[in-house]
Amino acid sequence: MNDITPATLKHVERPARPGGMSNALVFGWRAILKFKHVPEQLFDLIMTPIMFTLLFTFVFGGALAGSTDNYLQFFLPGILVQTVVFNSVYSGMGLSTDLGKGLFERFRSLPIWPLAPFAGLMVGDVLRHFIAGSIILTIGLMLGYRAEAGVFGVIGAFLLLFAVGFGFGWVFILMGLLIRTPMTVMTIGFTLIFPLVFASNIMVEPETMPDWLRAFVDHNPISFITTALRGLMGGGVTFQQILLALIAPVLLTVVLAPASLVAYRRK
Numbered sequence: 001m002n003d004i005t006p007a008t009l010k011h012v013e014r015p016a017r018p019g020g021m022s023n024a025l026v027f028g029w030r031a032i033l034k035f036k037h038v039p040e041q042l043f044d045l046i047m048t049p050i051m052f053t054l055l056f057t058f059v060f061g062g063a064l065a066g067s068t069d070n071y072l073q074f075f076l077p078g079i080l081v082q083t084v085v086f087n088s089v090y091s092g093m094g095l096s097t098d099l100g101k102g103l104f105e106r107f108r109s110l111p112i113w114p115l116a117p118f119a120g121l122m123v124g125d126v127l128r129h130f131i132a133g134s135i136i137l138t139i140g141l142m143l144g145y146r147a148e149a150g151v152f153g154v155i156g157a158f159l160l161l162f163a164v165g166f167g168f169g170w171v172f173i174l175m176g177l178l179i180r181t182p183m184t185v186m187t188i189g190f191t192l193i194f195p196l197v198f199a200s201n202i203m204v205e206p207e208t209m210p211d212w213l214r215a216f217v218d219h220n221p222i223s224f225i226t227t228a229l230r231g232l233m234g235g236g237v238t239f240q241q242i243l244l245a246l247i248a249p250v251l252l253t254v255v256l257a258p259a260s261l262v263a264y265r266r267k
Contacts (some may be wrong), residue, residue, distance in 0.1 A: 160228060
């Protein structure tokens with residue numbers, strides 16, 4: 001092998017600058033590696049949906065729907081929505097942790113796409129959503145749930161879940177940029193999420209609710225998403241239902257993605 005000299009290096013072409021997608025995939029891989037180095041995140045990711053699915057099905061199923069089988073058909077798409085929205089909080093917590101360690105100061109000095117670190121967080125979110133959703137669906141199938149729309153309905157439902165997780169994830173990314181500690185991000189995040197999730201049609205139909213609460217539930221974006229997901233998995237979904245379900249994720253992305261970039265540059 002010939003020795004490398006300054007003269008030979010002059011003829012070596014500079015590698016092409018990686019594009020935004022390449023940057024995002026690198027940071028996405030970093031987000032995935034966190035599962036290897038912080039395995040307790042997987043425990044929380046797996047156990048929470050299992051407990052919610054089993055407890056609500058067997059504790060409330062008979063009282064609310066007459067049987068656990070009937071309630072499971074109604075409830076399982078809703079618990080998928082709830083899990084994705086809850087999991088979105090981890091984006092903000094992870095971002096707040098990295099900011100506290102000074103990692104994003106290093107990222108900002110690199111010649112990369114400015115949104116690449118955020119895109120990496122989203123890739124990690126998609127993986128979390130897929131793992132949690134697959135676990136819930138598997139348990140549901142074991143308990144007797146049947147997706148009447150078949151495989152294509154389930155695929156469509158998961159694509160909608162990814163879109164929802166992407167949109168809601170920007171809420172917590174912005175919180176991670178503005179709030180100092182991960183625990184505070186989690187506390188405030190769940191404080192905002194709980195009224196939306198539990199005052200929705202995820203667990204019960206709104207017909208028996210007081211008029212003022214039913215009005216809120218009927219216009220709750222979580223209810224729109226849950227209705228569309230039930231239609232995708234059970235069959236009979238309409239184009240209008242899908243559009244209503246996508247309004248909140250699209251608006252959150254359009255408004256909060258630029259706001260997050262501004263906050264990131266001012267940090």
